[in-house]
Amino acid sequence: MGSPPGHPLSDTLATHIRNLIGKDGGSIPSSMHHGCTDCTHLKRFPADLVEEGFDTVRESDSVVSLGDTNEVVADSTLNTPNPTLNNAVPSSFLNGPPPNVDVLEPGGPRGYVRLAVMDGKSIGHRICAIDECTAPLVNFKNGRFCKDHIVHYSSICGIIPCGQPVHTPGALTCDNPSHKSWYQAYSQRFKTPHLSGVQRVMRKQKDTNGNSSIGQRSHTFQVDLPPLEGNGPDERVVHTFRAQTERKPTQVLSIIDHIWEQYPSFRPGFLAYDDACDLLRHIVTQDSQSPWLTSTKFIVDTWHYIGHRATDVLCRLWCNPAPTDGSQPDLVRILEDGNGVKHTTRAFNLETAEQLNAWLNGYEAQLRQMTDVMFDFHCHVLMMLYTEITTKRIEKKGKELDDDFWEEAIGS
Ligand SMILES: [Zn+2]
Ligand SMILES: [Zn+2]
Ligand SMILES: [Zn+2]
Ligand SMILES: [Zn+2]
Incomplete structure (x- = not known):
């Protein structure tokens, strides 16, 4: 790090390597196969929620759970979408996702879901x-x-x-x-x-x-x-x-397209992103047959959701990070506190993105001043390092997916 810009040897090396990893992108192939108990869960079904004591009567209005405090806020804005924000969205998307009718076959494998977190952090070369x-x-x-x-x-x-x-x-x-x-x-x-x-x-x-x-x-x-x-x-x-900095939905879509280009079947079931609704809007208006729409649910963070659901119908119907109407059993758990009171809580912990951010912050000042070539090169190296660090941390914390998990998930 920190070699003077324009050094001919390091420039040539970086250019060469960047041609291999790809301009403005690059992914770590081994991360496609990543799974740990934080991001990969057994598939859940509506029946699981009921078993946990989910109260369909009490919860049936659309509400959002502030997962961290377990506070539940009633959605009084249900019927007041602002259609101006959704002009170009095909009308088939304005009814929300189809109801979740999955049923667990007795004795069959459960399947599993993965959630990927994408952060809006853009150190991106400018x-x-x-x-x-x-x-x-x-x-x-x-x-x-x-x-x-x-x-x-x-x-x-x-x-x-x-x-x-x-x-x-x-x-x-x-x-x-x-x-x-x-x-x-x-x-x-x-x-x-x-x-x-x-x-x-x-x-x-x-x-x-x-x-x-x-x-x-x-x-x-x-x-x-x-x-x-x-x-x-x-x-x-x-x-x-x-x-x-590069954060337009067009660019974000090409980033995720690029990452999963060689691995279409590894697309995550959920993608959490703080601007997921704009990304989703871009996808549905560009290509209503996009494979992303069937492979992945795009969810926003709670604060975004609370601020945006009143004015944006696509955000409210598609991007709720923890719907408590029972429509997404994979995203919520019903947990009982010490007093026997049941709370809707978030199923996934997204701390990972915060950790990566904190770690990347240490390199931000250097990265921001790099040429686009050096930037791509350094980012790739950093991501390789981070992948190694993460693998070690998962082992240390015992968060690997064990044989029991896979037995239940895929039956082998
Ligand atoms: Zn993981
Ligand atoms: Zn220009
Ligand atoms: Zn002027
Ligand atoms: Zn939104």
Whole structure:
């Protein structure tokens, strides 16, 4: 790590290796076969919930469980979706997933489900600030544009579509006072520790069982910026003030397509992702026959769900991380506390993503300044290391899937 950028030997090596692992991607083949007691569970059926004391009468309205506190919040927003967010979604998706009618065959294998966690963390090497451009930056230290856009866009106002020349060389806006002041408000926002502070506080809220909650992403706490003169109050200001990181649903879909390209049958039954509903929306509007729609349920985190279910029908119907209406026996367990009171709890613990994040944070500063080639190379090495660390940790904690598990799951 830390070799000076542009060293010809290390550049050649990294380029060569990146050609092998793939541009902007790469996966660790052995991880396709990963399974542990955290992410891989025996398949559950509606009858299992009933056996645990699930009360279909009490729970039959659609509610969301705040898994960490076992608090259950009634969904009073059930009939108030905002259709404007779902215009392009084929109507067949607006009724929610088909009811779960699986029945366990007596004596037959149970099957198993796996949940993959994808994190919105984007250390990703940054890309051109122009909205529709995904090209790498010319200058990875503090640049904003790719080689095709740098000359033109560096000299004009960063507010799109203003197009006026910048007021002084190196400035980011023209001399329009409202453009200047909007930029000022924008840059102030990123100087304050506001967001990370919220995240830290939220992350401290662990439940009494020691489970880390899966929610707690900053995006529920949108940063308020003043409206730009001439724009509507809800209109997004398009600007080039900052290089983009790669997190558009189009890109996320190509990332997951790429990861599972060679292993279609290893697609996880559940994919937890803090922006899963936008990813799902992108998939259903692009290709309503996409194999992802039958292989995988896309679930969001609890905090996202609470904030979004009122306005987004696709999110509410498809992405509930712990529906307590009995529709997803794989996602919830009914547990009894010391007083004999039954609680709906989350079946999967998603702490893994937090651990990987914490570990990656240590490398973030270095990664952010790398060229796209070096970035891909280093990420791949880091993921290989992390795979090894994880395998050892699973062994140490006795979280391997044992013969009994496989006997029950697949009958061999
Ligand atoms: Zn696992
Ligand atoms: Zn560009
Ligand atoms: Zn301007
Ligand atoms: Zn959502």
